[in-house]
Amino acid sequence: MSADKLLETIFAGNLRELMVISYIVLGNNAVTTRYIERRFHMPVQAWSALYAIDKFPGIRAKEIRHLFPRPQNTISRAVSLLETRGFIVQKPSASDGREKRLFTTEAGTAVLADLIEVSRQRQEELLGPLSSEERAVFFELAQKIATGPDLLRSAVMRS
Amino acid sequence: MSADKLLETIFAGNLRELMVISYIVLGNNAVTTRYIERRFHMPVQAWSALYAIDKFPGIRAKEIRHLFPRPQNTISRAVSLLETRGFIVQKPSASDGREKRLFTTEAGTAVLADLIEVSRQRQEELLGPLSSEERAVFFELAQKIATGPDLLRSAVMRS
DNA sequence: GCCATTTCAATCCAAATGGATCAATGTTGC
DNA sequence: GCAACATTGATCCATTTGGATTGAAATGGC
Numbered sequence: 001m002s003a004d005k006l007l008e009t010i011f012a013g014n015l016r017e018l019m020v021i022s023y024i025v026l027g028n029n030a031v032t033t034r035y036i037e038r039r040f041h042m043p044v045q046a047w048s049a050l051y052a053i054d055k056f057p058g059i060r061a062k063e064i065r066h067l068f069p070r071p072q073n074t075i076s077r078a079v080s081l082l083e084t085r086g087f088i089v090q091k092p093s094a095s096d097g098r099e100k101r102l103f104t105t106e107a108g109t110a111v112l113a114d115l116i117e118v119s120r121q122r123q124e125e126l127l128g129p130l131s132s133e134e135r136a137v138f139f140e141l142a143q144k145i146a147t148g149p150d151l152l153r154s155a156v157m158r159s
Numbered sequence: 160m161s162a163d164k165l166l167e168t169i170f171a172g173n174l175r176e177l178m179v180i181s182y183i184v185l186g187n188n189a190v191t192t193r194y195i196e197r198r199f200h201m202p203v204q205a206w207s208a209l210y211a212i213d214k215f216p217g218i219r220a221k222e223i224r225h226l227f228p229r230p231q232n233t234i235s236r237a238v239s240l241l242e243t244r245g246f247i248v249q250k251p252s253a254s255d256g257r258e259k260r261l262f263t264t265e266a267g268t269a270v271l272a273d274l275i276e277v278s279r280q281r282q283e284e285l286l287g288p289l290s291s292e293e294r295a296v297f298f299e300l301a302q303k304i305a306t307g308p309d310l311l312r313s314a315v316m317r318s
Numbered sequence: 319g320c321c322a323t324t325t326c327a328a329t330c331c332a333a334a335t336g337g338a339t340c341a342a343t344g345t346t347g348c
Numbered sequence: 349g350c351a352a353c354a355t356t357g358a359t360c361c362a363t364t365t366g367g368a369t370t371g372a373a374a375t376g377g378c
Contacts, residue, residue, distance in 0.1 A: 001215065001218070001222065003222075003225035004306075006211075006215065006218075006222060006225050006226055007225070007226065007305070007306065009214060009215070010211075010214065010226055011302055011305070013214070014275065014279055015210075015275065015278055015279060015282060016298060017282055017285075017286055017294070017297070017298055017301070018278060018281075018282050018285075019226075020298060020301045020302050020305050021180075021183065021184065021301060022184075022207075022227070023226070023227075023228070023305045024180065024301060024304055024305050024310065025180065025181075025184045026227060026228045026229060027228045027305070027310040027311045028310060030228050030311065031310075031311065031312070031313045031316050031318075032313075032316060034318055035313070035316035035317075035318060038318065043364085048181075051174075052169075055168060055169065055172070056160065056165065056168070059160075060326080060327095061326075061327065062325090062326065062327080063160065063162075063165060066162035066165050066166070067165055067166065067169055067178075067182070068181070068182070068185060069182070069185040069186045069189050070185060070366095071365080071366050071367075072326090072327075072328095072366090072367095073327085073328075073329080073330095073365085073366060073367085073368095074365075074366070075327090076326095076327055076328060076329085077328090077329095077364095077365095079327090080328080096325090096326080096373075096374070097326095097372080097373055097374080098325070098326040098327070098372065098373045098374070099325095099326065099327085099373095100326090100327075116173070116174065118315060118316065119174055119177060120173055120174060121315040122177075122313060122315050122316055123174060123176055123177050125309045125313055125314065125315050126176075126177075126304060126307070126309065126310065127176055127304065128307055128308075128309060129303040129304055129306075129307035129308075130300060130303060130304065134300055134303075135176070137296060137300065138176070138297070138300040138301070138304075139175060139176055139179060141289060141293055141296065141297040141300075142176070142179045142180060142183060142297070143170055143179055144288040144289060144293075145183055145285060145286065145288055145289065145297075146166070146170070146179050146182045146183050146186070147163075147166065147288075148285070148287055148288035149287075149288075150284040150285065150287060151182075151183065151186040151187060151190075151285065152186045152189065152190065153190070154190045154191075154194070154281060154284060155284065156277060156280040156281050156284050157190050157191060157194035157277065157281055158194075159190075159193055159194060159197065202334080219356085219357095220356080220357065221355090221356065221357080229336095230335080230336050230337080231336090231356090231357075231358095232335085232336065232337085232338095232357085232358075232359080233334095233335075233336075234357090235356095235357055235358060235359085236334095236335095236358090236359095238357090239358085255343075255344070255355090255356080256342080256343050256344080256356095257342065257343045257344070257355065257356040257357070258343095258355095258356065258357085259356090259357075
């Protein structure tokens with residue numbers, strides 16, 4: 001059966017919304033992850049962390065998790081990698097000795113500019129099928145889902 | 160800074176669409192993946208494969224990749240796990256000795272029913288913030304993105 | 319002030335991942 | 349018909365992952 005036919009059937013089932021989201025993300029990740037690793041020699045979570053640190057100078061590692069919900073040690077390693085590369089510096093927090101405040105360096109800002117530009121282009125490509133009105137609607141609805149009460153905590157799938 | 164404030168800022172940036180999609184998926188995966196592993200003792204890609212095999216009896220391993228774009232060996236291992244568990248059987252294709260046609264067993268169908276039910280409930284939970292009209296629009300737009308020409312092949316991020 | 323508890327981030331290590339290779343089978347060109 | 353090439357799916361193995369633990373620092377109860 002052709003790929004199109006397979007997709008059409010899956011996207012007509014009960015789980016269509018989960019399926020379509022999963023498909024978009026698996027498909028996009030295959031492209032994006034490999035590219036970023038090849039060109040920038042860092043895992044995606046490192047660039048995510050760099051983006052967060054640049055947007056919020058002085059952010060703490062644990063706060064990055066609020067933006068990119070990944071395991072704690074993943075962030076820890078990403079931060080450590082960014083520091084090794086000289087893209088960020090860590091300054092112990094004045095108010096709490098356990099915390100480290102994170103800041104981008106000039107080198108970090110420079111590499112981030114490239115990362116952002118290529119990501120922005122990729123975003124245009126990905127959303128190419130939508131008109132600008134559709135795109136705005138899509139974002140609005142996705143934001144509602146993202147900020148909904150049950151995204152991170154499920155009653156159905158409670159652990 | 161509060162988690163809400165952080166998100167608000169990120170969702171106001173240039174990369175807002177990528178950020179919101181990434182946030183939804185990372186957040187949902189943290190919940191879903193752990194639950195499925197604990198309750199069903201299988202990785203997510205195994206249940207995806209089971210779902211595909213049940214929807215398309217006789218599907219080949221390579222075709223599953225069209226539905227769930229994962230590395231080939233990931234599918235291969237998932238299929239092997241499902242067979243070990245007795246959830247599927249493999250029958251060598253009559254027309255091509257390399258191919259194996261995949262079929263669910265009764266045990267496979269039974270466990271899949273539970274998986275589908277809990278996934279459907281999770282889907283309702285996740286999409287709870289949307290009205291049914293919004294939900295239909297969201298799906299339609301997501302499907303456009305999913306079936307767009309550049310999802311799996313990027314000009315910007317060509318490897 | 320002191321001990322128990324909590325919180326932050328680093329590290330440990332068993333398990334999973336995925337790019338690369340391989341073996342088996344099919345297809346093509348001649 | 350056969351040699352070169354392509355395709356399917358399994359396996360290899362170096363790297364990554366993430367749950368669990370640890371260590372260090374802060375907080376709370378009394």
